[in-house]
Amino acid sequence: MEYGLKPLGREKLWLWLMLVPTIIGLLFGTIGSLLATLTLSFFDWDLIGSPTWAGISNYDALFKNESYMEAFSNTLKFSAMYVPGVVIISLLLAVLLNRKIRGVGIFRTIYFLPTVTSAVATALVWNMIYGRDTGILNFMLESVGMSPICWLCTNNAMLSVVIVNVWGAIGEGMIIFLAGLTAIPRDYYKAAELDGASGFQQFLRVTIPLVTPSIFFQTLIAAINAFQAYDYIYMLTRRSGGDSSVPVAVFSIYRNAFHFFRMGDASAQAIQLAVLVALFMGVMFWWERRYVVYE
Amino acid sequence: MKNRIATILILVLIAALLLSACGSSKPTSSGPVEITFMMWGAPEEQTVWQAVVDDFQAANPNIKVNVEVSDWDSYWTKLNTLFAGGTPPDVFAMDAPLYLDWQSRGALLNLQPYIDANPGFLDGFYPQTLMAYKLDDGYYGLPRDFQTITLFYNKDMFDAAGMAYPTADWTYDDLLSASKQLTLDKDNDGKTDQYGLWTDTWDMELFWSELIWANGGEIISPDHTKTLIAEGGARDAWTYIDTLYKEGIMPTPATAGEYGGDLFQSGQAAMTTIGHWAVPGYVASNINFGVAPMPKGPKGAATSVNSAGFVISKDSKNHDAAFAFIKFALSEAGQKRLAELGFAIPVLKSVAESDAYLKQPGDLDQQVFLDSLAFAHMKPVFKGYEEWAGVVGDGLIPVWDGEADLNTALDAVVPSADEILANNK
Numbered sequence: 001m002e003y004g005l006k007p008l009g010r011e012k013l014w015l016w017l018m019l020v021p022t023i024i025g026l027l028f029g030t031i032g033s034l035l036a037t038l039t040l041s042f043f044d045w046d047l048i049g050s051p052t053w054a055g056i057s058n059y060d061a062l063f064k065n066e067s068y069m070e071a072f073s074n075t076l077k078f079s080a081m082y083v084p085g086v087v088i089i090s091l092l093l094a095v096l097l098n099r100k101i102r103g104v105g106i107f108r109t110i111y112f113l114p115t116v117t118s119a120v121a122t123a124l125v126w127n128m129i130y131g132r133d134t135g136i137l138n139f140m141l142e143s144v145g146m147s148p149i150c151w152l153c154t155n156n157a158m159l160s161v162v163i164v165n166v167w168g169a170i171g172e173g174m175i176i177f178l179a180g181l182t183a184i185p186r187d188y189y190k191a192a193e194l195d196g197a198s199g200f201q202q203f204l205r206v207t208i209p210l211v212t213p214s215i216f217f218q219t220l221i222a223a224i225n226a227f228q229a230y231d232y233i234y235m236l237t238r239r240s241g242g243d244s245s246v247p248v249a250v251f252s253i254y255r256n257a258f259h260f261f262r263m264g265d266a267s268a269q270a271i272q273l274a275v276l277v278a279l280f281m282g283v284m285f286w287w288e289r290r291y292v293v294y295e
Numbered sequence: 296m297k298n299r300i301a302t303i304l305i306l307v308l309i310a311a312l313l314l315s316a317c318g319s320s321k322p323t324s325s326g327p328v329e330i331t332f333m334m335w336g337a338p339e340e341q342t343v344w345q346a347v348v349d350d351f352q353a354a355n356p357n358i359k360v361n362v363e364v365s366d367w368d369s370y371w372t373k374l375n376t377l378f379a380g381g382t383p384p385d386v387f388a389m390d391a392p393l394y395l396d397w398q399s400r401g402a403l404l405n406l407q408p409y410i411d412a413n414p415g416f417l418d419g420f421y422p423q424t425l426m427a428y429k430l431d432d433g434y435y436g437l438p439r440d441f442q443t444i445t446l447f448y449n450k451d452m453f454d455a456a457g458m459a460y461p462t463a464d465w466t467y468d469d470l471l472s473a474s475k476q477l478t479l480d481k482d483n484d485g486k487t488d489q490y491g492l493w494t495d496t497w498d499m500e501l502f503w504s505e506l507i508w509a510n511g512g513e514i515i516s517p518d519h520t521k522t523l524i525a526e527g528g529a530r531d532a533w534t535y536i537d538t539l540y541k542e543g544i545m546p547t548p549a550t551a552g553e554y555g556g557d558l559f560q561s562g563q564a565a566m567t568t569i570g571h572w573a574v575p576g577y578v579a580s581n582i583n584f585g586v587a588p589m590p591k592g593p594k595g596a597a598t599s600v601n602s603a604g605f606v607i608s609k610d611s612k613n614h615d616a617a618f619a620f621i622k623f624a625l626s627e628a629g630q631k632r633l634a635e636l637g638f639a640i641p642v643l644k645s646v647a648e649s650d651a652y653l654k655q656p657g658d659l660d661q662q663v664f665l666d667s668l669a670f671a672h673m674k675p676v677f678k679g680y681e682e683w684a685g686v687v688g689d690g691l692i693p694v695w696d697g698e699a700d701l702n703t704a705l706d707a708v709v710p711s712a713d714e715i716l717a718n719n720k
Contacts, residue, residue: 047379048400066711067686131553133486153549153696239497239548239692242368243685258375260682261400 041267058268068269071252078162078248079226085166086222087215090173095207098181112171123235126164152236157246161233168232169225173218180214212292220284227277249273328616329359334388335370343636351623358616378402383608385617389436391427391602392680398435399678404607407433409618423668424602424642427676438602439624440639442570443667444505446590450583452477452489452565461587467535470590474544477565491544493551493564496536496695497688500674502568504599506532508672509592519677522712524687525705528594537694537701547696571664572638578657586663600671640664679719686711
């Protein structure tokens with residue numbers, strides 16, 4: 001299948017000319033640093049001396065490195081909660097807000113607000129919500145006679161952090177699903193209604209299959225964000241020494257590279273994370289071919 | 296085909312343009328030498344350092360110094376990036392515990408030849424401050440100021456409770472009982488409004504190293520292979536800290552975080568243990584405070600001394616100019632300027648014991664910080680310090696937050712900490 005017109009003659013030259021900045025950015029920025037990371041992962045380098053060949057020892061060390069394995073499993077746990085959370089909640093939200101009700105614009109804006117608010121500011125607000133002594137959440141718990149919970153202590157920090165991240169991401173997800181929902185022709189619902197389908201059945205048999213492209217896209221975006229999640233997590237869980245009580249893989253990569261001077265280890269960790277993301281994408285694209293319905 | 300060739304030509308041209316733009320090096324002028332001095336610090340520190348630099352430039356018109364100040368976190372990231380890019384600053388500030396990490400990577404210039412060329416240069420220094428930088432083949436850095444940890448107390452809170460201020464004879468038992476008395480729930484809502492004590496127990500410097508030493512314990516073996524924080528007297532020190540948290544005398548890390556960290560500065564804690572760097576902040580927050588030496592433990596008095604220093608990049612092209620600047624900053628004139636800053640204590644005995652340091656504005660007894668040197672232990676300097684400190688600090692936070700048992704956590708922390716020491720041999 002081909003779309004659009006083919007550029008001809010001089011047009012082609014201009015086309016390339018226009019593409020050059022992006023291509024250079026891709027070559028040097030993205031592909032270049034990817035190759036550099038891949039290369040560095042086979043070397044030991046402390047950022048000052050010259051890199052020395054390390055073979056696969058950095059990869060070997062990955063699995064023996066307790067703190068990295070903890071960070072890596074935190075990333076997996078985080079993703080396992082975050083991705084379904086974002087996809088399901090933002091889909092439901094979009095369905096709710098895809099009606100002609102009074103003030104729907106206000107609600108859409110409210111849910112979208114976190115997306116455009118700085119992460120530092122929102123993390124501050126959430127710190128006030130989660131506070132053990134002064135937090136709003138514990139105040140509510142105590143006023144109904146429950147005992148306060150230390151939301152950001154080591155045991156609960158993961159869950160608390162997932163909640164904030166999901167809350168911050170549903171606005172964007174909602175917009176994508178709203179776009180997908182608007183594209184569904186009303187006729188389908190009319191037809192389903194004539195056949196006597198209930199609202200829930202319509203949702204299950206009409207809406208869901210027809211928004212699968214959005215679900216696919218949103219899952220992909222959410223998964224990529226989950227593997228890279230860092231800002232809210234760090235700001236909610238940072239400790240005095242610059243450490244975090246929920247260290248995630250990205251955090252570990254940064255610490256190893258720029259605090260512990262182990263570029264090789266950090267690169268190996270980055271490559272491992274990249275491979276994992278690539279595998280996940282592979283599964284997603286297989287799923288897309290199998291289940292996603294394009295009209 | 297023609298088009299493809301044109302395209303490739305354009306690509307090559309643009310790439311060449313870009314590369315030449317990146318590759319253009321600084322013009323080599325025969326004029327004055329320019330050096331860069333990078334440090335961490337607050338904006339007001341930049342003002343004082345600029346004054347030091349101005350004095351220096353007036354005396355050395357052929358050297359120009361660019362001062363770059365960053366906050367602590369971005370400072371180290373920036374420094375690493377500059378080193379990785381092959382353009383390190385000529386002179387930069389060093390925190391003593393991290394010194395070996397940098398020295399062992401071959402980043403630093405051995406200053407011994409310069410020191411030898413300036414006989415008597417180090418004579419006026421407090422010897423305790425030089426120790427951290429002295430290696431077998433000489434000094435790869437020099438201290439610029441130092442910090443001893445002392446006990447700060449809020450006079451208003453002691454007065455309100457009708458209690459006598461802490462003295463040099465205080466023991467940790469006195470600290471505990473006074474802290475208990477000063478922990479108040481003023482409005483009887485079941486929540487503490489005033490804590491007896493607040494300090495940081497994540498890093499060793501503010502409290503736990505002093506306590507371990509006062510209990511006769513040690514932190515790390517002299518050859519830097521074994522973590523000793525769970526042995527002998529050291530364990531008693533941890534039990535003491537555990538009591539402070541369990542009895543609610545000291546806010547847990549989670550609670551302290553809610554109040555912005557320093558509860559002494561926010562007027563919610565009656566005492567703290569911290570260094571001289573905190574003084575300007577406490578003065579600015581209108582805290583009516585005094586200082587006393589750290590309390591005594593079963594094995595006598597102990598406190599911690601740490602220093603910030605200067606180092607020169609080995610790859611700097613202006614070693615002579617860089618050392619000239621360090622030499623000036625460590626001269627009486629330079630150190631007097633630093634004393635005005637009020638953050639730290641000059642390393643030159645003659646300046647620290649002069650009015651420049653002792654007669655700073657306010658009625659704070661500056662002598663306490665100097666006298667503490669008599670029983671101060673050097674904050675340990677070893678490779679892998681940051682990672683080690685993280686494992687120990689993080690490993691114990693669940694204990695302080697009431698989520699884990701102290702002895703179990705200690706027994707788990709030590710092997711992990713030792714493994715880091717082994718990896719950083």
